[in-house]
Amino acid sequence: MKQNFLSKYGPAILLTVMLLCPLAMTYAQTDAASKAYDVNLSLNQATVRSFTEAFAKETGVLFSYDSAIASKNLGDVTVKASKLPLTAILDSVFAGKAGFSYEIVSSTVVVSYIEPQVPSGSKLSVTGTVTDVMGDPLIGAGVFVKGTANGVTTDAMGRYAIKADSDAVLVFSYIGFKDGEKPVNNRSVIDITLVEDLNILDDVVVVGYGTQSRKTLTTSISKVDGEKLYGQPVSTVGDALKGKVSGLRVASNSTLAGSSPRFLIRGGSSINMGNDPIYIVDGALRDDLQGINPNDIESMEVLKDAASAAIYGARASNGVILVTTKKGNISRGPEIVFDAQVGFSAPERKWDFMSARELLAWTRPAIANIYANSSGTLAPKTWLEGQCAWGTGNTTNASQYTTQYLERGGVVPEGYQWMIDPLDPSKVLIFTDTDFQSQWMSEALWHKEYIGINGGNERLRYAASISYLGDEGVYAMTGYDVITTHANVSFKITKNLEAATNFDLSRQRTDRFVDNYFNAFGRGIMFAPTSKGFHPEVGYITGTGNKNAQLAEVYDKYCDREAATNRTSSSFSLKWTIIEGLSAFAQYTFYDNQYRGSYYTYGEIDGYKNPVTSERSTTETRTQTSRNTFTAHLSYDKTFNNKHDFSAVAGWELLTQRYWYLTANSTGSVSDDVPIIQSGVNFSASNKDERQAMMSAFARVQYDYEDRYILSATFRADGSSKFAKGNRWGYFPAGSAAWVISEEPFFANAKNKMNTLKIRASYGLTGNNGIGLYDTYGAFATDVYHGTSTLLPSKMQNTGMKWETTTQLDLGVDFGFLRDRVRFIFDYYNKKTDNMLFSIKLPDTAPYSSVKANIGSARFYGFEAEINADVIARKNFTWSVGATYSYNQNKVLSLPEEYAYEEVDTYGNLTGKIAYRIDGYKMSETGYRFAGIAVGEPLGRIYGYKIDHIIESDFEAAASMYDSRSKGHRVNDGQQITGRKDVGDYAFVNRVGSAKDVNGNEIINDEDQFYLGSAVPHSIGGINNTFRYKRLSFHVYFDYALGHSIYNYMKTRMIQHTMGMSQSALASYAKDCWKYPGDPDAKYARYFPNDADYGNANWGRASDFNVENASYLCLRDVSLYYDLPDRWVSKIGMKKLTVGVSGNTLHYFTGVTGAINPETGMAADADAGHYSVTNNASSNGNIFPATSKFLLNVKITF
16 A cells, blocks of 8 residues: 555654654644644545645644554544644544554644454444545445345445444455455444455346356346446337347337337247247246336346246247346445436438528429420420429419419519529519428427435335337327336245245337328428428318328328227246255246227317318227236255356246237217217127137256356247147247366466456257148138128138247357456357248139148248456546457248249249249249248348449430330430330339340340349447546447448439329439439439320339348447436435436438438338338338437435
């Protein structure tokens, strides 16, 4: 320990002075002792060093003491002295400080300390301070007398006071730190410094029906500590996990408020069945992670390989996500936490549209030039002088648009702009310029409040919380709020019997957006800026445009759509320790999910008719899923000869589930005054009542020798009511092994650099029973036959159907360097799914369109890596980094025989092989087949046309191949002749062997499509950096996805600029269109007003214009927090007060055009296929931009 100059050399100096100048010393001593001092000091929890330094600074008095007592605690010291001698002041300071004494030698005060002796076995009061290695107090650390229930927690200064026997031992604990022990040994003051537990191998992870040290883990399990999720500025748990777990893809297929992202572990396991993992929260099987507050999570484990997941059997082939919520913690409590976040959310980006002025300057000349030689509907005068977005005929209140000529001598109306007509400089155009996009999406209030309590003792532990989150919704009619409550109590009934109960309740309410996203939002944001939208004398104006294209307020006002989901989860468990090492556990869990959807569409409000529909539709929907699970198991854990560790679990489980569904609708009510179903005249209703059950037996055994050689095996048998007799039971074994090389004696010399080296291997079988209840047994539907109600078969039965199974091999290695300051985990996996549940098409003559069967197989493979490092760990500054990377691919291995055909190459030559393909295209000339789902090819492939070049001359246009999608409009003759091309159009690549016309000429049609991209990324991951300087912490996190594409049809919509039914705004990138032959700046084909209806289909097809590489890097989280000094907050009764700012989903670095979320191109439905390819301008496309959040945060701990 460092010493100041006087404490190190003072005794020698004083001795010299005493030998040479005894008289002077005597005089100095008398003078120092009798001199009067003025002192005003107030120190909290002073040590010998802090007191003497402060006293010396104020008085000039010198002190000397042994370095061993420098940190001895003097408690709170207050000195207020006026003209008092030094001895009087020091006597008052050291009064009552057992063991302390002082002596004035010359002009120096020598402080000494002798440990007070207390008779053995007697009670005494022990005080002290618990700190970390940097000297900072650990608030809420647990201090217990070993072997008793006597315990306390430290205060805001890290101080404690406890009664203990003189020969007792104190145990100190704090989350994230190694426990410490100190014998009392008759001492009244005991300080301790706890060391942070940086060794990842000592981490405890939750496994199936138990826990396990990571050091002896033989399987692939990733853990996310609850502290990393706490306070995240997100609405759902999934949003806080993006990129943070290797092998887990988390992607938002809808960014509407409250929407939960989709999870995909290691690519899933199926072609057309569900690929979502199973979610188990505190032992209860749930449908998703909605309604769980991230602040209530203690830990999340992602079980990725078969050996870890097989013990859950059913659907475990897609992986398992285990969530453990917070339990009572003795070392923390009693503790009350209040956490509040408030701020706003906003679109991460918007579409860049032309202003009204730019639109008119761009469009009017284009119409005049392109349609100059056209007649009839396409005559330029029809559009330039008519009632349309850029026409001048909008002269009445009922006109949908505002563009018109200013009369001579007229005044520009308020709110209008003007410009010289680009077609006639003698005339002035007047118009409005309204940003309709901002009416559909804008900043919205977002806030979250959370109160949690936690504490207990050796017999009783408790944790409870309540939280409210409100999100007004960035997009129109998308408000969202959710209330969550959580409670957990565990208690010891007897020495060997423990009980616990857990309860979670959430109520989620949302303003439900209309079902067709594009019709409302897509068309709404494209509202031409010259539109009126509304006139008080007319109402909401549709005019000749598409009636679905309306103001945001139309849908907000006329559509009363609310959905609410109540989720309840509760459990009660008993654990009986029969003998040492042997225990019995039983748990009952109940999960209930109730949904209510109440939709009503008004026909008229305030005298204005609904411009979209007059049906006055009322719909009420109710669903309920109730699930009961009873689990019982025996656990055995024993160590023999301090070398052989053996553990085993064996148990039984019964799950029953019931699902109710009821929906009713009516239309045609004569009034909006009674918006209920009975008021309608056209009524329809349907309902369901479904039941299923599954019985299971499971077991796991594990053996390890000196933590070096570890073997583990699991087994599960599931009997599912979804399958018919003879096929109900599925059996899922798995095994794993690990060798901890770093524990070998020969590795000892390398441990100072690489302290951890473990290799792992696992292999096992998991199952999937994700079929409908009627796929095995068939179903009937009601119908009317000759006026009589009857039952007709609606689904074909297949009693031979059985479990889909997935075998998986996992090879892994764990490294730890520099005492685990650098930690690295790597896994390679190879999954093969057999007996794949597949829907087989039936001939058109059959009464059924398809039937489910076990035919087909696929492979999912890849590797993943995690690295975490404490780059800098100093007293006042730390820097830690973390990164994940996951690579995944898949391949179809087999398909049903009905999809077999003789394979030919691209030139039509037989290859001698039998190929298998579902759907896709067949070349007319050669018979070559491509696209669809095929053996040997990956899932999720996107096909479309390839652009070869832009046509630059009339000669080239005349020589172009016939294009079946082209309307054939040419500027020079104004005619539409199907198949023709014009100057400025795209020339698409012709595929070898594709169709020809009757004259043998090559043509462009649907056979001329090529592979353009994949719907799923091949690589995902995240990069995290956390910096801490004293009380300030800064966190920045990026996540990324590479290799996937999105069919961005909104890019097409924004440039097609339909001139007919939908007269839309125009994206600014239209300025990059081809303008003249040889245009060096042309990025796209020529601009054509209404390319969809009258043009040559340059945009209106899947091509490499709108199928875009969606790889992205997202600045996901940024936060800055400051912990106020404890001496400040303790004065107002707080343990800790943290304030900060945070942001979420701040920016995507991506090549995707416009305001499109690049995370995924799958449909926005909750059950959309991960490998599905969806046009994002479809009714359920992922059309909404991502949302960013900017928040202020405060966290108070009492």
